[in-house]
Amino acid sequence: MGPGRHRALQRLTGKAMTVLDNRALNRAALARQHLLVRGELSVPEAVAHLCGLQAQEPQEPFVGLWSRVAGFRPGLLDEALTGRAVVRTHLMRRTVHLVTAADALAWRSRHDAMLRQRVLGTYRRELADIDLAEVEATGRAVMADGQPRTMRELVEAVEERRRAVREPGRPVPDHTPVPDHPPGRPHTAAEPDRPVEDGRPEPPHALRELPPAVQHHPPGPPPTAPPLDRPARQHPPGPPHRVLGELLVAALIPMAQLPPRGLWRRTAGVRNLPLATWLGRDVDPLPTGDGGPARDGHPVGAADRTGSGDPAGGADPAGNGDPVGQQLVRRYLAAHGPAATADLRAWCGLAGLPVAVKAVRDELVVFRDERGRELLDLPDAPRPDPDTPAPVRFLPAFDNAVLGYHDRGRIIDTAHLGLSVAGHRMVLVDGRVTATWTVRDHRLRISPLRPLTGTEREAVHTEAEDLAAFLNQGDEIEGIELDT
Numbered sequence: 001m002g003p004g005r006h007r008a009l010q011r012l013t014g015k016a017m018t019v020l021d022n023r024a025l026n027r028a029a030l031a032r033q034h035l036l037v038r039g040e041l042s043v044p045e046a047v048a049h050l051c052g053l054q055a056q057e058p059q060e061p062f063v064g065l066w067s068r069v070a071g072f073r074p075g076l077l078d079e080a081l082t083g084r085a086v087v088r089t090h091l092m093r094r095t096v097h098l099v100t101a102a103d104a105l106a107w108r109s110r111h112d113a114m115l116r117q118r119v120l121g122t123y124r125r126e127l128a129d130i131d132l133a134e135v136e137a138t139g140r141a142v143m144a145d146g147q148p149r150t151m152r153e154l155v156e157a158v159e160e161r162r163r164a165v166r167e168p169g170r171p172v173p174d175h176t177p178v179p180d181h182p183p184g185r186p187h188t189a190a191e192p193d194r195p196v197e198d199g200r201p202e203p204p205h206a207l208r209e210l211p212p213a214v215q216h217h218p219p220g221p222p223p224t225a226p227p228l229d230r231p232a233r234q235h236p237p238g239p240p241h242r243v244l245g246e247l248l249v250a251a252l253i254p255m256a257q258l259p260p261r262g263l264w265r266r267t268a269g270v271r272n273l274p275l276a277t278w279l280g281r282d283v284d285p286l287p288t289g290d291g292g293p294a295r296d297g298h299p300v301g302a303a304d305r306t307g308s309g310d311p312a313g314g315a316d317p318a319g320n321g322d323p324v325g326q327q328l329v330r331r332y333l334a335a336h337g338p339a340a341t342a343d344l345r346a347w348c349g350l351a352g353l354p355v356a357v358k359a360v361r362d363e364l365v366v367f368r369d370e371r372g373r374e375l376l377d378l379p380d381a382p383r384p385d386p387d388t389p390a391p392v393r394f395l396p397a398f399d400n401a402v403l404g405y406h407d408r409g410r411i412i413d414t415a416h417l418g419l420s421v422a423g424h425r426m427v428l429v430d431g432r433v434t435a436t437w438t439v440r441d442h443r444l445r446i447s448p449l450r451p452l453t454g455t456e457r458e459a460v461h462t463e464a465e466d467l468a469a470f471l472n473q474g475d476e477i478e479g480i481e482l483d484t
Contacts, residue, residue, distance in 0.1 A: 017368045020338060020375065023386040025410035026431045031382040032335050033401045034068040035393050035428065041069055043080045044100050051328075051335050051347075052099035054403065055088055057423070058262045060396035061098050066470050067393045074264035081259050084279060088257040090250045093349040094118040095398075096257065101279050108254045108275065109286045110324040114349050115251040126239040127247065135244070136252040138162060140274075148258050148271040151245035158248065159241075254283050287320055325356030330363075330378065336404050338367050338377035346406035373407070390431035392456075392463040397423045402433065416449055429456050437464075442478045444468050457482060 020028075030036045039046060046069050047053060053061045066072045080086040087104050091097045094115050099107075120127055135158065142157040143149070149157070239247070249255045249272050256278040260268040276282045332344050341357055357376070367375040377383070395401060402411055402420045412420060412433040419426060419436060427435035427446060434456075435448040444464055452460065461482055468477040 017366055017374075019368045019370060020383075021370050021386070022410050023431075024383065025338065025369065025375075027384040027386055027388050027390065028338060028377075028382065029336060029401065029410055030390055030428075030431050031384050032337065035401065035431075036384065036388065036390060038068060038070040043069070043072075043076045044085045047080075047086050047098060048100045048103060049335060050400065051331050052091065052097040052103065052400075054092075054095055054398045054400055055098040055262065056096045057397050058088075059264075060398065060425075061262075062264060063394060063396040063425070063467070063471075064399055066467070067395065078259075078263045081262055087275070087278065088262050089255060089275060090115060092347060094250060098262070104254075104256075104275055104283075105279060105281060106284050107324065107328065108283045110328065111348070111350065112251075112254075114351075118349070119247050119251040123239065123243045123246070126243045130239060130247075132247075132252065134162075135247065139248045139253050143253065143272075143274050143277070146273075146277050148273040150269060150271055151249055152241065154248055154272065155241045155245045158244070284324075287323055321359035322353070322356040325350070325353050326360050329353065329356050329360050329376075332404075333364070333376060333378050334381060336400075337381055338375040338383070339405065340369075340373045340375055340407065342373075342406040343404070347400070347404040369407075371407075390428070392459045393428040394437060394463060394467050395426045395428065395433075397425050399426070402426065413449075427460060429460060435460065439471070439477065442476060443481050444471075444477050444479070445481045445483070447483045451484075 027036070033050065034041070034046070039049075041049065043065065046065060050068070053064050055061050062074055062077060065077060077086075081088070084101055086098055086100050088096055088098055089104050089108070091099060091104070091107060091111055116132070138158050138161050139154065142154060142161065249270075254275040255272040256275050258271045258273055258278065260266040261270055262268075328348060328350075329344065332347055333339060336343065336347065341353065344353060344357075345351060361376075363378075364376045365379045367377065369375055398420075402408055405411075408417060408420065411428075411431070412426075416433055419433065424436045425438060426433045427437055429435065429452065434450060434452070435446050437444065437446045439445070444467065446460060446464060461480060464480045464482070468480060471477060
């Protein structure tokens with residue numbers, strides 16, 4: 001019986017939908033996330049199935065893939081990044097994600113309005129009078145030379161061009177980056193600005209303790225005023241450098257963060273290049289009713305200020321059922337389902353998905369959770385027996401197995417929800433967040449959130465030994481501490 005027929009019979013007979021408790025949802029999520037059994041997948045296949053991995057901390061995806069992919073080695077992700085099979089880019093929730101090249105190109109236009117609106121919402125006062133279309137056009141003109149730039153280099157070049165328009169006859173300085181490396185080799189100089197995705201310096205490598213909370217000022221002594229006999233440097237009118245930089249690289253121009261950033265044990269700042277230049281193909285435009293690109297190839301108007309985070313606030317002006325949104329619904333459920341529409345929105349940050357959900361409803365099966373929420377799922381997706389044993393798994397910071405839901409009760413207790421957004425690395429025991437972990441003073445330290453049984457402690461220690469072996473280079477981890 002097809003899922004549409006099944007749903008119709010549910011309505012006609014009045015038979016109650018199947019209720020899935022948190023344990024059933026937990027086992028389904030673990031199965032979809034390859035956390036019950038490590039998958040026999042290539043890195044691009046794993047990244048595609050997971051709909052990307054959050055990567056604002058550049059080294060964290062290595063642990064995320066190690067916990068999910070059988071035989072994973074760091075060099076496999078390095079090869080996928082340098083070979084351009086996967087890419088680091090701003091996408092879901094306006095955070096940096098590691099996604100496949102194909103998904104970056106296919107999904108970016110659908111996220112475009114949300115990315116713009118989130119930057120505009122964060123910096124409403126600073127960007128109140130800015131001409132977004134003019135800034136975008138100037139930024140694209142600067143990046144047209146195909147040279148990767150730091151955010152600071154891009155902002156300086158954009159401001160010089162805008163100043164030249166305001167002051168005709170003024171020469172435009174050459175802001176082409178001067179490479180300090182042999183031709184064809186990636187640039188390795190550290191970005192002078194803090195990384196745009198999290199406002200913090202990158203930790204030197206995967207073993208560093210998680211950095212402290214975000215600082216709202218740069219490190220070092222406070223700035224001092226210039227001497228009285230020397231005038232202060234005059235900045236052009238407009239938003240502060242950092243605000244303009246975030247607008248350009250996180251919203252207006254689809255950018256890739258180039259290697260060596262994100263490579264194993266490499267400390268490197270953010271150097272940006274348009275996705276189209278890095279991947280050799282333009283971002284897919286949003287389809288319209290007749291299948292053509294919207295607004296002369298730009299899927300969403302630069303001046304969209306609806307506040308919805310979506311081009312039409314959930315409407316369907318093209319009358320095509322939002323095909324990209326439909327793909328997102330199917331892919332999300334394959335990696336995270338069963339799930340409510342609120343979970344879908346929490347994962348991607350898009351508000352206007354009801355049209356897409358409506359279009360695919362007849363393909364889906366429907367359940368309820370213990371609170372009565374409607375849960376959607378693919379009919380043939382795995383839903384293991386709730387009593388299926390779940391092995392210990394170590395998760396990196398900001399893992400979407402936790403963050404990819406609005407209701408995270410299937411995997412973490414309410415009392416510990418703050419851990420998921422504070423950047424703590426977590427340990428799953430019997431499928432649930434039960435401890436945190438970090439590396440400090442050459443020791444892998446695990447801090448349980450509840451008392452562990454003897455069997456649980458043994459299982460955690462065994463998996464910790466495997467993690468230490470994965471992380472170790474030069475005998476860097478000298479021991480494992482499992483707190484009581």
